[in-house]
Amino acid sequence: MSRFTRYATTSQSLSLAAMEEASRRGLREAGLQDLFLALTLSDQSAGRVLRDLGITIDAGRTAVEEYQKEQIASLGINASLPPAGDIVLPKTGGYELSKRARVLIGRAGEKGRTADATAVLRVLLDEPSGVVTDLLERLNTTPAMVIAGLDHASTATTQNSKIRSRRRGECTVVNESFVPASINEVWALLSEPERIPEWDPMAGTVETTIDETASSPTTMENHKPSGEKVQVGAAWTVHASTTYPDGKPLRVQEKLRRRTLEVLHITPPSRISWYLTYPDAITNPPMTRTFDLAPTTGGTHLTITMTWAQRQGWQRLLRPVLLPPRRFLTWIMVNQTRDTISRAFR
Template sequence: MSKFVLVAQTSQSLSLAAMEEASRLGLREADIEHLFLALVISGQSAGRALRSLGIDLDSARRAVEEQYEAQLALLGIDASFPEAGRIVSHETVGYEWSRRGYDLIVRASGKDKHGDAAAVLRELLAEPSGSIAEILRRLGTTSDELLERLDQFDSSGEKPAPTAAKAKGRVAGSTETFVPASLDEVWEFLADPARIPEWQLSVGSVDLADQEVSPGAIWRGHAATDRPGGKPVKVKPQFLRRRIELVAVHRPERVAWRFAHPDATQSRPFLTEFTLAPTTGGTQVTITTTWSGHDGWRRLIGFPLRPMQKFVVWMGLFQTGSALSRAFR
């Protein structure tokens, strides 16, 4: 993976998670404390290092809230911080980084730096305000201890997320995401046809027929005609219906679904497969999406569009992974 791609993917994933955390508190600006929370749930070595020290999302959130209240007390303000609600950033707009948060992410991708989540965490620990060091103290650890643990994970030769196997005439992509929930909880969520609209955002609803959830079972789905915030989405008539097939379901490590448009004869179905593995503090999920390619002359004219197709696949994977993580936060 090139540094440019790694930096782009890391920045995108951390920014989204940080702004989701800010939105729980009714904020529109994400700061370094929200970046810290985003790192706790990162699937990269930075997140693994944090979680290996017993720092999970719930404890990290409490430490951040206690730090906010302590800062208010230092200012002589006798008030508690507003109670957190659910994540609403995907339903609203207007989120951005604070200046110091933005500058920190930029520094992590500078000269002689990798730009991955580990580089962001190192910059965060060097941030001069002392806020993160105080949060770590509340969590029973120190910056030095965390850096030592991060060095151990980085020196272990951690490999990048696997990519999907190349298949003739197909467009495929793969990514990994960390989910702060147990293996059984995540598997049950992904194997439930009723929960599909929560992670496959192009599906608005599923007709739940009384049938066994087993390989080969088919459900009728309907396209999402409204965005999470309520804004209408224009969908062509031939793309309103979905054919949803459960391809594989092996508890507790694998679930695969195939999606097709039965009224759009020229469209190609795609397969989304989830492979689950337990990890410290939750579940590591590998998400692979494979689109069937065209044959003959359609395949030839499709070659110039391959970079765009790969980008579309990556965006779909990113949205699916983010929605899956958000469902358990």
């Protein structure tokens, strides 16, 4: 991954997480506190160092709440903050980073810095307002302890997507991330068919496979899990969502409104592979989406791998033209899936 790509993907993921945290408190502007909270969710060495020091997203949120209460009291204002709620981005829009937060992320990408989450955290620790120092004190930590942890941490590859070829005729996008939930909680989300719309941004409703003895399929909206284990070869029909998260209509081509998801591999609770095809668009190449889970400090290390078959026959002549946009769209899908899974546990 190039330095520019590393900086762009890191700043995008941290900015989004920071704005999500601001949305919980009814704010449209994400400040330094929110950027700090975003760093506790990073799968890069910066996030791992914070979590190893006991600074999880929940602990960080408590520290931010206490800090804000004291700031209001110091102004002589006798008022209480409304309780934070659920993340409402992307159901609502109009969010942005504060100017100070944007400047700090920009400094992390300057020449001489690593342009990753570690660079953002180091710059944040040097920020003169003392906001992060105050938060660290509330978390029984000091900037020196964090810096020592960063210095000790081995050089790590950034989170975010890597694109590479695996086998001839295939291309793969891989994303590594941190999920603030136990491996069993994440496994339940990713392995239960009725919960597919919770992690697949494009999924609306799910139908069970059609039983030849049944008169009609059963939608998962009205279907309770039977408790049976998901088996390799089991398949479900997924209907595309017809609205964006904010409720606005979403136009989907007729041939792409129906997908089939089949279990290709399953090893509880560490791996599940879903094989995706479009029965109404047989020329669309199938895609495999694999989730690998491993326990880590404060949550779960999640690796998402999307692999698609490249076109064969005479259509292979179009690969030089079609492959770049296909890779980019898959990269977007991977990142959207990652973000949706993270939000499900926050």
